[in-house]
Amino acid sequence: MKLTSHSSELTAYALNEVTVEERVLLDLALAESPELRTEIAALRHVSHTLATQLNLEPSAELEPERLDAVLKKAANPSGSGQDTAPAPPSALNWFSQLWTGLTRPVVGFSLAAATALSIALALWMPWKEPKDKALAEKLTPQTTNRADATPELPSTPKAQNERLLVSKAAKRVAGRPEVALDGATTGDPQRSEVEAIRLKQLGAPLGHADLQSARKSLTDADLMARYALQPRVEIEGKSDSRTTKRSTRFEPDLGPEFSAQKNTFRSAVDAPVSTFPIKTDTASYAEVRRSLREGIIPPTNAVRLEELVNYFPYDYALPVGTNAFATHIETADCPWNTDNILVRIGVKAREIEPNKQLRVSLVFLVNVSNSMIAENKLPLIQESLGSLLDQLTPRDSVSIVTFAGDSRVTLEPTLVAERMVIQKAIDSLRAGGETHDGTGLQEAYAKATNRFIRDGINRVILCTDGNFNRDSTRSDELINQLSKKTQNGVSLSVLEYGDQTPRDTRAKVFADRSGGSYTSVDSIAEARKVLKREVRGPVETVAKETKVQVEFNPTQVATWRLLGYENRQPKDLNSQTNRPDGEDVESGQAVTALYEIVPLARTGTKIDPSNYGATTNAAGLISKGASSSTNRDLFNLKVRYKEPEGTVPRLIQVPVAGPSQDRDEVAATADYKFAAAVVGYGLMLRDSPMKGDLNWEKVLRLAEEGLGPDREGYRAEFIRLVHRAKGLSGR
Amino acid sequence: MSRPTASESNDRTEWVRQAVATHQRSLIRYVISLTGDSEAAQDIAQETFMRLCSQSKEALESHLGAWLFTVARNRALDYLRKGDRVSSLTDAQLESRREESPNPADALETRETVNNVIALIDRLPKNQREVVRLKFQNQLSYQEISEVTTLSIGNVGFLLHTALRTLRHQLAQLDRRSRPARD
Numbered sequence: 001m002k003l004t005s006h007s008s009e010l011t012a013y014a015l016n017e018v019t020v021e022e023r024v025l026l027d028l029a030l031a032e033s034p035e036l037r038t039e040i041a042a043l044r045h046v047s048h049t050l051a052t053q054l055n056l057e058p059s060a061e062l063e064p065e066r067l068d069a070v071l072k073k074a075a076n077p078s079g080s081g082q083d084t085a086p087a088p089p090s091a092l093n094w095f096s097q098l099w100t101g102l103t104r105p106v107v108g109f110s111l112a113a114a115t116a117l118s119i120a121l122a123l124w125m126p127w128k129e130p131k132d133k134a135l136a137e138k139l140t141p142q143t144t145n146r147a148d149a150t151p152e153l154p155s156t157p158k159a160q161n162e163r164l165l166v167s168k169a170a171k172r173v174a175g176r177p178e179v180a181l182d183g184a185t186t187g188d189p190q191r192s193e194v195e196a197i198r199l200k201q202l203g204a205p206l207g208h209a210d211l212q213s214a215r216k217s218l219t220d221a222d223l224m225a226r227y228a229l230q231p232r233v234e235i236e237g238k239s240d241s242r243t244t245k246r247s248t249r250f251e252p253d254l255g256p257e258f259s260a261q262k263n264t265f266r267s268a269v270d271a272p273v274s275t276f277p278i279k280t281d282t283a284s285y286a287e288v289r290r291s292l293r294e295g296i297i298p299p300t301n302a303v304r305l306e307e308l309v310n311y312f313p314y315d316y317a318l319p320v321g322t323n324a325f326a327t328h329i330e331t332a333d334c335p336w337n338t339d340n341i342l343v344r345i346g347v348k349a350r351e352i353e354p355n356k357q358l359r360v361s362l363v364f365l366v367n368v369s370n371s372m373i374a375e376n377k378l379p380l381i382q383e384s385l386g387s388l389l390d391q392l393t394p395r396d397s398v399s400i401v402t403f404a405g406d407s408r409v410t411l412e413p414t415l416v417a418e419r420m421v422i423q424k425a426i427d428s429l430r431a432g433g434e435t436h437d438g439t440g441l442q443e444a445y446a447k448a449t450n451r452f453i454r455d456g457i458n459r460v461i462l463c464t465d466g467n468f469n470r471d472s473t474r475s476d477e478l479i480n481q482l483s484k485k486t487q488n489g490v491s492l493s494v495l496e497y498g499d500q501t502p503r504d505t506r507a508k509v510f511a512d513r514s515g516g517s518y519t520s521v522d523s524i525a526e527a528r529k530v531l532k533r534e535v536r537g538p539v540e541t542v543a544k545e546t547k548v549q550v551e552f553n554p555t556q557v558a559t560w561r562l563l564g565y566e567n568r569q570p571k572d573l574n575s576q577t578n579r580p581d582g583e584d585v586e587s588g589q590a591v592t593a594l595y596e597i598v599p600l601a602r603t604g605t606k607i608d609p610s611n612y613g614a615t616t617n618a619a620g621l622i623s624k625g626a627s628s629s630t631n632r633d634l635f636n637l638k639v640r641y642k643e644p645e646g647t648v649p650r651l652i653q654v655p656v657a658g659p660s661q662d663r664d665e666v667a668a669t670a671d672y673k674f675a676a677a678v679v680g681y682g683l684m685l686r687d688s689p690m691k692g693d694l695n696w697e698k699v700l701r702l703a704e705e706g707l708g709p710d711r712e713g714y715r716a717e718f719i720r721l722v723h724r725a726k727g728l729s730g731r
Numbered sequence: 732m733s734r735p736t737a738s739e740s741n742d743r744t745e746w747v748r749q750a751v752a753t754h755q756r757s758l759i760r761y762v763i764s765l766t767g768d769s770e771a772a773q774d775i776a777q778e779t780f781m782r783l784c785s786q787s788k789e790a791l792e793s794h795l796g797a798w799l800f801t802v803a804r805n806r807a808l809d810y811l812r813k814g815d816r817v818s819s820l821t822d823a824q825l826e827s828r829r830e831e832s833p834n835p836a837d838a839l840e841t842r843e844t845v846n847n848v849i850a851l852i853d854r855l856p857k858n859q860r861e862v863v864r865l866k867f868q869n870q871l872s873y874q875e876i877s878e879v880t881t882l883s884i885g886n887v888g889f890l891l892h893t894a895l896r897t898l899r900h901q902l903a904q905l906d907r908r909s910r911p912a913r914d
Contacts, residue, residue, distance in 0.1 A: 012892075057849055070780040406754075412872075
């Protein structure tokens with residue numbers, strides 16, 4: 001494919017308007033051309049701006065009289081549909097009285113029975129223009145042309161029933177704000193029906209005033225929907241006030257237990273051993289990003305250094321030979337305090353050949369109706385989808401279809417190689433659509449089925465809350481569809497978010513009946529576990545009982561501190577038995593940890609190593625060397641583990657010297673600089689007193705120097721975030 | 732067709748109600764962008780939804796948005812052809828307005844970004860303006876835009892590409908002006 005920066009294929013690519021095959025070709029072209037990549041980034045940026053700004057443009061709703069007319073027509077498609085809401089028909093009084101005293105389900109049934117005849121006849125008509133005009137006229141009351149004209153009194157029971165139906169529809173509109181305001185689907189159409197009927201009984205025509213109020217409510221609901229972010233913004237707003245507070249003083253918002261665990265410098269004499277877990281969360285990165293995008297410096301305790309650093313992939317070679325782990329250690333002068341040394345430790349687990357892995361195509365059906373606004377619903381879904389991407393290969397594809405009142409393809413099938421595109425789509429999800437009755441879901445499913453790949457794993461993952469698919473007829477249809485698909489090798493997972501009791505929710509019943517799996521998800525950890533299992537099946541473990549230890553040499557190191565991992569630090573760092581089990585490590589897993597070390601040589605103090613015999617023995621370092629005074633190592637990295645099926649303890653041990661003076665200037669790799677930039681970003685966001693002479697410019701410079709090939713675009717995104725944070729912090 | 736029931740009629744009302752609730756704003760906004768007349772937009776939107784009432788839900792299925800935009804667009808074009816609009820600018824007027832300000836960024840410097848961006852879009856040639864709105868305001872796919880506008884998919888792609896390149900340069904210009912220096 002011959003491409004220039006003027007080719008319109010680039011725009012199509014940037015907008016996800018290419019087929020998977022075209023995308024592969026374009027990916028190849030892009031891989032070779034930084035110029036084209038820049039072009040794509042610019043096009044996406046403009047697209048994003050346009051979409052954002054255009055969606056802020058005001059609009060109007062259909063005027064209430066018009067809505068009324070439309071709904072009437074819907075109730076009676078073959079009629080002229082211009083009738084207005086009638087006065088209460090006296091002939092219906094006995095019916096109304098009956099209804100008043102009845103329970104809701106019975107009301108629904110009675111209403112259905114009462115309207116069955118006329119509607120059955122009406123619906124029997126073909127949807128297109130009625131061919132039998134005479135019949136149509138018989139079925140439909142004579143109408144006036146203007147919606148606000150005085151209604152003709154109903155003349156036949158059928159006409160009365162039709163009007164009832166219209167009123168019902170109008171009242172349903174009025175009933176919706178309940179749904180929006182309490183964030184759950186509590187709006188009960190049947191109750192609204194009762195109310196409509198009561199109104200009628202009282203002789204109050206469901207006229208203009210009602211519709212006005214219905215419209216007003218609708219507007220409120222829509223406002224809620226449009227500004228679905230508001231609850232979150234409020235929460236962040238609270239955080240913001242904390243942020244302002246903390247910006248004057250160091251981290252006052254942390255509880256005592258947190259503050260106590262803040263990692264400060266520790267003496268290598270008193271605490272020669274440090275450990276860090278090999279498994280880290282990365283959620284903090286997304287949380288910080290979301291906050292910054294909303295224009296708020298995140299609260300201190302949302303900024304977790306190790307989660308930021310481990311969000312990014314680094315170029316760690318796999319272990320060679322029989323070792324389960326490769327270690328990658330780099331030391332250089334600390335960018336924010338040149339008296340100190342910043343050490344980056346990377347540990348990478350063996351990878352099980354993914355040769356038998358089939359391509360995976362995932363279609364996420366995401367419920368974005370109003371009830372999904374809660375923090376433990378859509379935001380949790382977004383977070384878990386983001387982290388799921390780590391578990392997919394670049395050849396896999398993801399698409400996202402959202403549903404509420406209707407459905408929308410938020411993301412066409414996109415290769416995971418284009419991760420930033422997927423991430424952007426995930427980030428763009430907003431709750432606030434109509435509460436759905438299944439139509440949206442059904443549509444979404446239809447869209448999903450067009451997007452399957454032939455010889456791979458096709459899976460539909462339905463992410464919803466318990467307020468789900470209330471219409472049982474549609475549910476049945478859909479279950480039938482789904483069951484057929486399941487037989488064709490498409491599998492379904494239903495993930496239910498929110499804090500419901502999972503028993504007997506609609507989502508559960510739905511999953512059971514359509515042959516899908518069901519899981520209730522209430523935390524990010526759970527979400528990640530489930531998604532991983534659902535997508536790949538169990539992941540292979542390459543090591544068990546794994547522990548990573550850093551043993552400092554007190555003859556070289558005065559003090560040290562681990563950056564991040566605050567609340568995960570074992571209480572007693574001297575103890576080697578505080579995590580007796582160690583961790584199971586999965587294929588290809590990697591971790592990056594950074595230590596800031598104050599070398600003894602630079603403090604000007606002389607230490608006699610023999611003074612620390614006991615401690616150094618515990619560290620197993622000094623005693624190892626024949627003469628401790630000749631040991632110039634800063635620390636010893638030890639990885640202890642067992643083979644998954646083995647019982648023999650294995651040990652990988654790497655002594656690490658400080659940066660050699662003559663290659664300081666050139667030593668740092670891109671990965672090192674980038675990791676330092678990410679930690680620096682965290683320190684700046686936390687306004688840490690440990691940040692030395694760090695400033696935003698320095699963070700940016702490190703990040704830019706550390707950009708590397710950045711195939712997935714993560715690092716470029718990071719640089720944008722740094723700019724943003726810099727702007728927000730006003731420094 | 733199997734025997735229709737009351738619940739099917741409820742379905743239909745519900746379906747239409749949801750279609751209105753979901754699409755009314757975007758539809759009205761779109762028609763206003765075509766006609767420049769909010770009253771006409773109300774008429775056209777109402778008519779569009781009325782027509783929806785006699786459509787087969789199954790046939791439209793995943794196609795609903797595009798269908799509504801197509802119908803509304805045709806109505807809007809009818810309306811414009813009849814020449815009874817009052818407030819909208821003709822293309823010729825728009826063209827001349829574009830020419831008055833060869834560098835739109837200059838004229839727009841002091842306004843808010845949202846107005847800027849929309850003003851820049853409004854200065855695009857008509858067909859580009861429309862595909863930009865359909866794509867970024869209404870999230871239609873190339874395919875759907877092609878259905879709505881009867882342009883070929885290739886043409887849609889070309890128009891969007893051209894529009895994006897134009898807007899990108901103009902926005903960059905605006906950006907530089909409103910933000911003097913980075914450090």
